[in-house]
Amino acid sequence: MASYILAIDQGTTSSRAILFNESLDIVSVAQQEFTQIFPQSGWVEHNPDEIWSTTHGTCRSAVREGGIRAEEISGIGITNQRETTILWDRKSGKPIYNAIVWQDRRTSKFCEKLREQGHGDMVTDKTGLLIDPYFSGTKIRWILDNVDGARKLAESGALAFGTVDTFLLWNLTGGKVHATDATNAARTMLFNIHENCWDQELLDLLNIPADMLPEVKDCSADFGSTSPEILGCPVPVCGIAGDQHAALVGQACFQPGMLKSTYGTGCFAVLNTGTEPVKSNNRLLTTIGYRLDGVTHYALEGSIFVAGAAVQWMRDAMGLIDRASVSGELARAADPNQDVYLVPAFTGLGAPHWDADARGAIYGITRGTGPAELSRAALESVCYQTRDLLEAMQNDWNQKNPPVLRVDGGMVASNFTMQFLADILNAPVDRPVTLETTAVGAAYLAGLQIGIYPAPEEFAESWKLEKRFTPHLSEDVRERKYMGWKNAVRRTLSSY
Numbered sequence: 001m002a003s004y005i006l007a008i009d010q011g012t013t014s015s016r017a018i019l020f021n022e023s024l025d026i027v028s029v030a031q032q033e034f035t036q037i038f039p040q041s042g043w044v045e046h047n048p049d050e051i052w053s054t055t056h057g058t059c060r061s062a063v064r065e066g067g068i069r070a071e072e073i074s075g076i077g078i079t080n081q082r083e084t085t086i087l088w089d090r091k092s093g094k095p096i097y098n099a100i101v102w103q104d105r106r107t108s109k110f111c112e113k114l115r116e117q118g119h120g121d122m123v124t125d126k127t128g129l130l131i132d133p134y135f136s137g138t139k140i141r142w143i144l145d146n147v148d149g150a151r152k153l154a155e156s157g158a159l160a161f162g163t164v165d166t167f168l169l170w171n172l173t174g175g176k177v178h179a180t181d182a183t184n185a186a187r188t189m190l191f192n193i194h195e196n197c198w199d200q201e202l203l204d205l206l207n208i209p210a211d212m213l214p215e216v217k218d219c220s221a222d223f224g225s226t227s228p229e230i231l232g233c234p235v236p237v238c239g240i241a242g243d244q245h246a247a248l249v250g251q252a253c254f255q256p257g258m259l260k261s262t263y264g265t266g267c268f269a270v271l272n273t274g275t276e277p278v279k280s281n282n283r284l285l286t287t288i289g290y291r292l293d294g295v296t297h298y299a300l301e302g303s304i305f306v307a308g309a310a311v312q313w314m315r316d317a318m319g320l321i322d323r324a325s326v327s328g329e330l331a332r333a334a335d336p337n338q339d340v341y342l343v344p345a346f347t348g349l350g351a352p353h354w355d356a357d358a359r360g361a362i363y364g365i366t367r368g369t370g371p372a373e374l375s376r377a378a379l380e381s382v383c384y385q386t387r388d389l390l391e392a393m394q395n396d397w398n399q400k401n402p403p404v405l406r407v408d409g410g411m412v413a414s415n416f417t418m419q420f421l422a423d424i425l426n427a428p429v430d431r432p433v434t435l436e437t438t439a440v441g442a443a444y445l446a447g448l449q450i451g452i453y454p455a456p457e458e459f460a461e462s463w464k465l466e467k468r469f470t471p472h473l474s475e476d477v478r479e480r481k482y483m484g485w486k487n488a489v490r491r492t493l494s495s496y
Helices: 048-065 107-118 120-127 136-146 150-155 164-172 200-206 243-250 307-317 327-331 371-397 417-427 438-448 458-461 475-492
Strands: 004-010 012-022 024-032 072-081 086-089 159-163 177-180 216-218 237-242 258-262 266-274 285-292 293-306 342-343 361-363 405-408 429-431 465-469
Touching: 004 048, 004 164, 004 438, 012 048, 012 200, 012 342, 012 438, 024 048, 048 164, 072 164, 072 243, 086 136, 086 150, 086 164, 107 120, 120 200, 120 258, 150 159, 159 164, 159 361, 164 177, 177 237, 237 243, 237 438, 243 258, 243 266, 243 285, 243 293, 243 342, 243 438, 258 371, 258 438, 266 285, 266 371, 266 417, 293 371, 293 417, 307 371, 327 417, 342 371, 342 475, 361 475, 371 417, 371 475, 405 417, 417 429, 417 465, 417 475
Parallel strands: 004 072, 072 237, 177 216, 258 405, 405 429
Antiparallel strands: 004 012, 012 024, 086 159, 258 266, 266 293, 285 293, 342 361, 429 465
């Protein structure tokens, strides 16, 4: 009987399920978008029931379209939007509030208070993170303090907390397993990445009961089996990693110094630093890259909150384009003599600025500025932000020249964007044959656990290049453009 792996890729705007065969080839894909909820400026929520229903539905669709029986699935791997926070009743399994999404900034004032009280160094030393609304910890506290009866339920042990992977696992197993993996735990601002455990001092700081938290396992591990009614028979869940960590694995960045950047709703650059954590002096995050066989591999990460979301904004809010793919065509047609900069701080600025109160701005508009110039500015903004991250990484990692950047995510299909990325970085950009690296990583972690897929070193040999983009822009033009970007960011910061 053939063996298949089902990868669940639960993202910020859609849920997907991808079926892989024993050679890690894609057999079938199912995808379903779900509702984005914006209750107030800077607030972003999802309906947890819709997250689950779209995930369940796409899993069944992928199996059906793959023309296989559930009995042929050897394992399930889960990868997910990170930091997004869900609290639910252990008895009923019902969420007590909407999922608060990673982009949400509602706890910015509380985070500022924590920093003013001098907790920043302690939090960073333990978690590798900065105190910021981005992470799950202050989101949990907000729900406990603002939903009627929530804190009382939590203190009685009746509530469970989970990032999206944990919530999906709970539902897949019929409420039998409350667990997560080390990568998702590392993004909560509650997990000590050096001791690999939940940290009581952090829990006390945020007034969060420890009983709410899931068990933390390796990325490849036994996470239980699905209830028979989910797919038609029990299937083991044996791999979990947050989306950026799964992409690091899917890009086969197993050696220290290897770097990948994923371009989806946001952009996330992750540099493998090996089995020793590297503390950032440039406001990057020190995080767990992945954990296998009890061995923790660390990474430096830079997070850009808005990448592909800038193109979605042009399409959905501004009506300047009717589909995202048009943006590259328009960008090529833009007036080369106009230097228009879009700083997409729609929900604040991430690394290396970490300004929760900054908001989006456009600079350099003239009477001749139209959809083409704004399209180019939106795409170029992703590349400028990536350079911000890589320069910070080079300083922390003591690299004189930027490494080859392996890219993935929806935006990398744009040749215009990838060429400008290589130009502004002055470094090669490698696009792989398989762009579904996040799902590949989740599938690989599951298949590794059950022995279908080989050890990391052998898996790395299977990575295939589709196209390398090399820089062509002159040094003068590159630096003039980048200095214009830095000036635009400076004027956008809330402290300006």
